[in-house]
Amino acid sequence: MIINHQILVLGGGPAGLNAAKYAANAGADVGLIDSGVRLGGQYWRHTGDISVDHAMHHNFDQGSLLIDAVLTNPQIKVYLECQIWSVSIVNDSIVLRSLFQIFQTQKLIIATGAYDRSIPFPGWDIPGVITAGAAQALLKGSGVIAGKNIVVAGTGPFLLPVAAGISRHGGNIVGVLEAAYKTSWVKGITTLIRSPFKIVEGFGYIKTLRKNKVELRFGHAVTAAHAGADGLLESVTVANIDRNFNVKSTYSLKCDVAAISWGFTPDTSIAGALDVRQRVNHDGSVIIEVDDDQRAIQSNALIEIYAAGESTGIGGSELALAEGAIAGLAAAHDPGISNQLRKLRRRAQKFAHTLSKVYPVASGWQSWLTSETLICRCEEVTYQTVREAAEELGAIDARGAKLMTRCGMGMCQGRICGRSISDLFDGNQVDRIQFASRPIITPITLGELAQEGLL
């Protein structure tokens, strides 16, 4: 059976929730799809146990109010545990497929969010090396602390709530290593605190870290990870780095978990399959390009595609909410998008832009690699293999390297390594965008398809 809705929203985070709410309030019939078991996305990820959720979240009230408003709105039908793995345009309709359902619509709002940006380094495939987002998801979604002795590292304002959350709930943080230098970091934090837009929630975390005597080091990064005899993470090499990320000196730190994040990568997987225009943003990430109504650019006049939230550029939950509201109203053809809403969005975007300059990822990370370091985790392609493709086989860009070495061709379809490979090749914009475009949104096995009777 094919499920039809006037408007389909893909993604139930802040952007998608607000888009669904505003579109429904404007009279539209809305379907809201998310792969998770609960609504809320990354920001309002929760366990479903109210007492736990309030303890984990800085402002869960706002989230639970919005989630309730969506769940109780008769104009909105919510589809959970529904991972969309393929999308196509068939007879001038947009068709989305999950394992169990087929959805059809003329108007789609993409609100697929983002995931942690990772950069490769020796040992990053050892169990125990995780993303900062993974540590956060474990805590917020399952109430679990990722390990016994945790290093939090990388760059960006997100490291602080992750470290503080773990520390507040009794976890032991052996160090927070921020790659940015203190002067620029202080500038960033001051901007954050003064701004009405919170890129990450709450500011109590600095107090928490101080109170729990958690050490915060600037100009430091984890440049290698080491496993014990059991194959699990035992220690990391910490480097004092210069502004270009070149190593000045190193020391070793014992830990069983290293939670590392270099900002976020927008999830635009769906855009390539729909032939929606993407571009490279000021921070080097590939985003879905939208107009003033959050409408995406594509060539079929009989369908409308909008995008909101992190998939149109990293900016935090408040920007995602504003963009979602505008996308919802625009998709419902409601003329009531206020100038105030547009102004709010513009200010939040500007702020996100300013902040992103405080936390650059400099190219010196490439000097941390050894010939055996995996670049592509899925296909286990080493740095040496990628280099040989460039130096001996004549690969001039990421797509060339992919064809020659299979890097970026594994299960994750280049989501984790794509950005880094294109950085290794000093990727031009077209190469970067095409590397990020994939025909299938989420890989599923032929066996799974057969099992569900789809083959």
Add this chain to the structure above:
Amino acid sequence: MITFTFNGVELFAISGQSVSAALLTNNERITRYTRINNSPRGLFCGIGVCFDCLLIIDGKPNQRGCITMVQSGMTVEIQK
């Protein structure tokens, strides 16, 4: 509290947790061994993007532990 098995051993979990979270609580960090180098892998991205946390769950291979909720009586196995 519910119980599930990991490689045949019975473990405790809290319902509503992901399989990955339940395994970590029980000090189990390796979910699979890779195809080419046979090296151990575990949770990485935590949100269903990287496909590193693949496990055999109730007989089905290639299941992502980080986005699968643990259920009472579930059988979970390392994927090789």
